[in-house]
Amino acid sequence: MTTTVEPPVAGEPAATGDATGESIVTGVARRSTSAAMTTAGAVRDVLIVVGGAGVWRDVALGAACEAGDAAGRWFGDLRRADARRRARTAVLAERGARERALRRRRTTDAVDSAVSAVAGSSIVNRVVDAQIERILRPVVLTVLDEVLTVLEQQPERIQAVLHGQRNSMVDELVARIRAGAATGDTAVERLTSRMLRRGPEPVAAPAGDP
Amino acid sequence: MTAAVASRHAGLVSRAIAYLIDAVIVAGFFAVGTAVVSLVASVVSARAYDLTRGFASAYLVVLPAVLAIYCALFWSLAGRTPGMALVGVRVVNTGGRPVSWPAALVRAIVLAYLPLLALWAVVDRRHQGLHDKLSRTVVIQNPDLTPAPGDRHPARVP
Numbered sequence: 001m002t003t004t005v006e007p008p009v010a011g012e013p014a015a016t017g018d019a020t021g022e023s024i025v026t027g028v029a030r031r032s033t034s035a036a037m038t039t040a041g042a043v044r045d046v047l048i049v050v051g052g053a054g055v056w057r058d059v060a061l062g063a064a065c066e067a068g069d070a071a072g073r074w075f076g077d078l079r080r081a082d083a084r085r086r087a088r089t090a091v092l093a094e095r096g097a098r099e100r101a102l103r104r105r106r107t108t109d110a111v112d113s114a115v116s117a118v119a120g121s122s123i124v125n126r127v128v129d130a131q132i133e134r135i136l137r138p139v140v141l142t143v144l145d146e147v148l149t150v151l152e153q154q155p156e157r158i159q160a161v162l163h164g165q166r167n168s169m170v171d172e173l174v175a176r177i178r179a180g181a182a183t184g185d186t187a188v189e190r191l192t193s194r195m196l197r198r199g200p201e202p203v204a205a206p207a208g209d210p
Numbered sequence: 211m212t213a214a215v216a217s218r219h220a221g222l223v224s225r226a227i228a229y230l231i232d233a234v235i236v237a238g239f240f241a242v243g244t245a246v247v248s249l250v251a252s253v254v255s256a257r258a259y260d261l262t263r264g265f266a267s268a269y270l271v272v273l274p275a276v277l278a279i280y281c282a283l284f285w286s287l288a289g290r291t292p293g294m295a296l297v298g299v300r301v302v303n304t305g306g307r308p309v310s311w312p313a314a315l316v317r318a319i320v321l322a323y324l325p326l327l328a329l330w331a332v333v334d335r336r337h338q339g340l341h342d343k344l345s346r347t348v349v350i351q352n353p354d355l356t357p358a359p360g361d362r363h364p365a366r367v368p
Contacts, residue, residue: 177227178298182351185221192332 035070039063219337220299220349225328229321231293236277240269274322281318286311294349304346317345 042059118124151158192198244266251258265272284291289308290300301309301317309317320341321328328339336348 174296177296181221181224181227181297184223188222188332196333198335 035066039066218351220297220351221337222329222331224297224299224351225331225337225349228291228293228297228299229325229328231296232281232291233277235292236280237273240273240276244269278315278318278322281321282311282314285309285314285318298352299349300352301347301349304348309345309347313345313347317341317347320344 039062244262248259248262248266251262281291285301286309288295289302294300301314303309303313321339324341327341331337331339331342338348342348
């Protein structure tokens, strides 16, 4: 680090400094410190050489302006550093997402290929056929024989089921027709009663069986 | 045996549905019967085939006659046609007794050839059409079969 302090001039803040370093934040802090030291040295030299109340005021004003400029530069550097950090983070996140999707797709393809290879292998086919022959086929044949035996010995059971199903379907259809007709009758009766302004319908004579 | 039950007069919609069902049944049987007879007559002789074709072409006169016979038979024997049984209505005389043969025949002929006269039931308090007035009959609902409006699950069909 190299700091150069020039002789101050009365009424004019003079302090320059440059900083280099690995971190921008550290550099900015060092530059601020350097500027403050430069300003303090200049003020001391001016007081020694010139002296007086007017000079004091100008020196104070110049020191304040220099400090403001240094702080502004410091905050600007901070903002730029933060923006660079955010951009770098976004790039890394995008790269990570891309890599993760790629690995997931590769994993899925590998699993599918493995499953296809296993399912299509002749050994597995022979194992499955053997299990079907050993377990499933006897069970199906046994159950089917039992069902056929029950139907042969007790046909009225399945007949009763079919008969009940048919009757319930017919009953449902007739009930729907009658309900619709009764609803239509009521609607027509209400309409004609309103139009003709007549009273309630007389009760029919008791019906007898023919 | 006479089972006296309080009944409501059947409305126009129920009667129209029953009439349509009966008309479809009669028309179907008439068409099938005419086709069969025509087929047989065409085999027997040309003269019989011509007679059958003339009979079929006069369906505007013959079909109502068949419908009238159908209705008169069912009304006098059972008090209702298959269509009326499906809808749940029946025909009785104004005293609540079964319909006699002459009344059933008059009612059936008037209804078959002049069905528009039945529209008088719209304005009549007992829902009697002019054929009902002539034959002194009424159409009533079977209270144990006909559901109340909105009831979708009435009593079971006997």
